[in-house]
Amino acid sequence: MVSKSPELEHPKPAFGWAARDQSGLLSPFKFSRRETAENDVAFKVLYCGICHSDLHMTKNEWGVTQYPCIPGHEIVGIVTEVGSKVEKFKVGDRVGVGCMVGSCRSCDSCHNNLENYCPKMILTYGAKNYDGTITYGGYSDIMVANEHFIVRIPDNLSLDVGAPLLCAGITVYSPLRYFGLDKPGMHVGVVGLGGLGHVAVKFAKAMGVKVTVISTSPNKKQEAVENLGADSFLVSRDQDQMQAAMGTLDGIIDTVSAVHPMPPLLALLKSHGKLVLVGAPVKPLELHAFALISGRKIVGGSCIGGMKETQEMIDFAAKHNITANVEVIPMDYVNTAMERMLKGDVRYRFVIDVAKTLNP
Amino acid sequence: MAEKSHQEGHPTKAFGWAARDQSGVLSPFNFSRRATGEKDVAFKVLFCGVCHTDLHMIKNEWGISSYPVVPGHEIMGQVTAVGSKVEKFKVGDKVGVGYMIGSCHSCDSCHNELENYCPEMILTSSGKYHDGTTTYGGFSDIMIADEHYAVRIPENLPLDSGAPLLCAGITVYSPLRFYGLDKPGMHVGVVGLGGLGHVAVKFAKAMGVKVTVISTSLKKKEEALEHLGAHSFLVSRDPDQMQAAIGTMDGIIDTVSAAHPLFPLIGLLKTQGKLVLVGAPPKPLELPVFPLIMGRKIVGGSSIGGMKETQEMIDFAAENNITADVEVIPMDYVNTAFELLAKADVRYRFVIDVGNTLKI
Numbered sequence: 243m244v245s246k247s248p249e250l251e252h253p254k255p256a257f258g259w260a261a262r263d264q265s266g267l268l269s270p271f272k273f274s275r276r277e278t279a280e281n282d283v284a285f286k287v288l289y290c291g292i293c294h295s296d297l298h299m300t301k302n303e304w305g306v307t308q309y310p311c312i313p314g315h316e317i318v319g320i321v322t323e324v325g326s327k328v329e330k331f332k333v334g335d336r337v338g339v340g341c342m343v344g345s346c347r348s349c350d351s352c353h354n355n356l357e358n359y360c361p362k363m364i365l366t367y368g369a370k371n372y373d374g375t376i377t378y379g380g381y382s383d384i385m386v387a388n389e390h391f392i393v394r395i396p397d398n399l400s401l402d403v404g405a406p407l408l409c410a411g412i413t414v415y416s417p418l419r420y421f422g423l424d425k426p427g428m429h430v431g432v433v434g435l436g437g438l439g440h441v442a443v444k445f446a447k448a449m450g451v452k453v454t455v456i457s458t459s460p461n462k463k464q465e466a467v468e469n470l471g472a473d474s475f476l477v478s479r480d481q482d483q484m485q486a487a488m489g490t491l492d493g494i495i496d497t498v499s500a501v502h503p504m505p506p507l508l509a510l511l512k513s514h515g516k517l518v519l520v521g522a523p524v525k526p527l528e529l530h531a532f533a534l535i536s537g538r539k540i541v542g543g544s545c546i547g548g549m550k551e552t553q554e555m556i557d558f559a560a561k562h563n564i565t566a567n568v569e570v571i572p573m574d575y576v577n578t579a580m581e582r583m584l585k586g587d588v589r590y591r592f593v594i595d596v597a598k599t600l601n602p
Numbered sequence: 603m604a605e606k607s608h609q610e611g612h613p614t615k616a617f618g619w620a621a622r623d624q625s626g627v628l629s630p631f632n633f634s635r636r637a638t639g640e641k642d643v644a645f646k647v648l649f650c651g652v653c654h655t656d657l658h659m660i661k662n663e664w665g666i667s668s669y670p671v672v673p674g675h676e677i678m679g680q681v682t683a684v685g686s687k688v689e690k691f692k693v694g695d696k697v698g699v700g701y702m703i704g705s706c707h708s709c710d711s712c713h714n715e716l717e718n719y720c721p722e723m724i725l726t727s728s729g730k731y732h733d734g735t736t737t738y739g740g741f742s743d744i745m746i747a748d749e750h751y752a753v754r755i756p757e758n759l760p761l762d763s764g765a766p767l768l769c770a771g772i773t774v775y776s777p778l779r780f781y782g783l784d785k786p787g788m789h790v791g792v793v794g795l796g797g798l799g800h801v802a803v804k805f806a807k808a809m810g811v812k813v814t815v816i817s818t819s820l821k822k823k824e825e826a827l828e829h830l831g832a833h834s835f836l837v838s839r840d841p842d843q844m845q846a847a848i849g850t851m852d853g854i855i856d857t858v859s860a861a862h863p864l865f866p867l868i869g870l871l872k873t874q875g876k877l878v879l880v881g882a883p884p885k886p887l888e889l890p891v892f893p894l895i896m897g898r899k900i901v902g903g904s905s906i907g908g909m910k911e912t913q914e915m916i917d918f919a920a921e922n923n924i925t926a927d928v929e930v931i932p933m934d935y936v937n938t939a940f941e942l943l944a945k946a947d948v949r950y951r952f953v954i955d956v957g958n959t960l961k962i
Contacts, residue, residue, distance in 0.1 A: 350873075351873055356873070356898075359873045359874075359896075359897060359898060420898070489721075504889070512710075513710075513711055513716070513719040514719070519891050519894060519895060520895065522891055522892055522895055523891050524892075526865075526888040526889055526890045526891065527888075527889045527891060528886040528887075528888065528889070529864070529886060529887045529888070529889040529901070530886050530887075531879045531881070531882050531883050531887060531903065532882055532884075532903075533903075534879055534901065534902060534903030535879060535880065535882055535903035535904065535905045536719075536903070536905055537719060537903070538716075538719060538780070538902065538903055538904050538905065539902065539903060540900050540901070540902040540903075541889065541894070541900065541901050541902070542894060542898065542899065542900035542901075543891065543893075543894030543895035543896070543897070543898060543899060543900075544895060544898050545895045545896055545898065
């Protein structure tokens with residue numbers, strides 16, 4: 243008959259900020275979380291990164307959003323409770339949750355530790371969970387998730403600067419590994435210097451790869467080279483620079499989500515080179531078959547990573563001191579943060595200080 | 603004047619059919635070939651396949667043709683002379699020459715036996731040889747080629763139906779191997795049932811792969827299933843058939859050279875599936891990005907194969923009794939053959955009986 247209100251549908255009271263409609267405007271929201279089941283871990287949220295996907299989802303730009311929508315899938319915190327069958331975690335552990343909180347656990351992808359490609363994968367927020375209720379993300383005080391979808395954060399990885407690794411980090415780490423662009427001495431391009439791009443530079447450098455940042459903005463050059471350690475910088479609108487760099491790259495991680503031309507990027511690749519798309523333009527890109535055929539080049543896509551690989555990525559980051567460059571903000575700044583992120587006005591990820599600033 | 607220089611540019615008299623201009627009409631043509639150098643093999647041409655690329659080149663559709671154009675790069679013949687340093691062949695051997703006749707031998711691609719991706723690769727027909735002269739293809743009485751670019755034809759492989767393997771064959775064999783679509787039990791789609799497509803079906807079947815032919819024409823279904831041994835047949839314009847086959851293929855070899863939508867083909871792929879383009883549509887295609895990202899799928903290209911692989915392909919074909927389905931024609935039928943080829947009215951390759959019908 244009448245479905246339960248968000249506050250009443252589960253037993254644990256919870257509080258967060260949600261978008262109610264396609265305006266994407268976030269405001270305080272009372273809701274509830276499920277009881278900690280035998281395989282669940284409950285944790286107090288300390289920080290949550292703001293991902294560009296949060297903007298797409300709160301505005302229903304992909305047409306899949308369930309409202310009310312509490313975004314946030316770069317969530318870190320401290321365990322407060324574990325279910326009776328939980329083996330990997332205990333109270334007090336530092337943990338994180340990324341973009342997914344469930345999968346079928348029985349398909350080929352799930353069996354291969356690729357839950358991210360499971361056709362029944364459940365997004366951390368804005369999706370319908372198996373029990374029919376809507377999933378709510380990390381712009382909230384507490385999280386409850388199945389232990390399989392939780393990663394441990396090593397002690398030496400600070401939670402505020404580590405949070406963005408849970409989405410941005412795995413999104414670029416996974417294709418560097420899968421497409422074999424992680425061999426010392428290789429030369430890889432990173433297109434776009436934002437949340438994803440800046441972390442891609444750091445991971446690739448730690449893997450011993452030479453990195454060229456490719457960007458439309460010359461004013462990012464100094465940052466790229468001096469702060470992030472990129473070996474070189476190409477202004478994509480400068481035809482001479484692009485021409486000189488033709489056929490020099492083993493691969494490119496393309497993080498740009500706006501529509502942009504592929505031919506100049508394909509031309510930068512050596513023969514057998516790989517262009518990997520991790521940004522998601524909503525319109526199709528133009529592909530010239532000849533460009534792929536004459537150099538046996540590849541265009542591929544990649545979407546976050548499986549849970550095993552996400553833990554591996556976090557451990558790698560902790561080992562190599564890789565963190566995101568963040569601007570920590572209070573919860574009530576979030577709508578402004580979204581506007582600034584839309585304009586690319588952030589170096590390079592906003593992270594919400596949930597524990598200290600989310601007040602009912 | 604121009605004709606004289608073609609006749610007298612080299613010491614060995616030769617005769618063939620050439621296109622003089624963009625009309626693409628071929629007619630008898632006297633010219634000359636270089637003397638048999640120390641590493642060269644000279645052979646009498648017995649058969650030559652007619653490839654769609656020949657059509658593009660005689661009409662200068664790619665803007666790279668040097669007239670007069672003597673086409674033909676699926677050339678089979680018998681050795682008449684060998685240079686003093688030739689090791690692989692002797693007089694009387696059956697040999698074949700394909701799409702390329704030279705390369706730089708010093709770049710990474712050449713060192714990796716991928717002469718086909720050498721930036722200085724020389725085309726068998728309408729290319730520029732090391733000595734600056736235009737190369738003339740196999741619609742002619744004799745060929746002279748560096749032994750590196752000739753393959754030995756095993757005794758049991760017929761020269762007429764084997765000729766198309768030298769281009770069509772390697773063009774589909776190479777990506778089946780490189781993209782790992784050659785494992786028994788895999789399911790691979792072949793788009794387009796023409797010169798390339800029909801040979802792709804045969805090679806894939808011989809590798810133990812289940813093959814689905816994807817075509818716009820229902821009337822090719824019986825041929826595909828009963829004659830070529832495809833496992834199933836999809837009419838690409840039938841949305842119900844295509845829907846039912848979503849996510850079922852490990853890979854697709856796309857041989858179609860006309861513009862066509864990639865989105866439905868990408869949908870047919872399983873997660874991590876590969877769409878390989880070997881046909882070369884001249885206009886840009888639309889590449890939808892979301893499906894690549896959501897399924898970690900790739901779109902790649904491929905162009906013929908290196909010499910080592912071409913020999914391997916010929917030997918594999920001989921072992922597995924794979925030949926092309928051909929219509930053998932006399933030389934003076936060639937203009938009609940090109941008209942029919944333009945309408946895809948051939949099952950599935952014309953092969954010119956050069957040895958018996960090319961008369962001065």
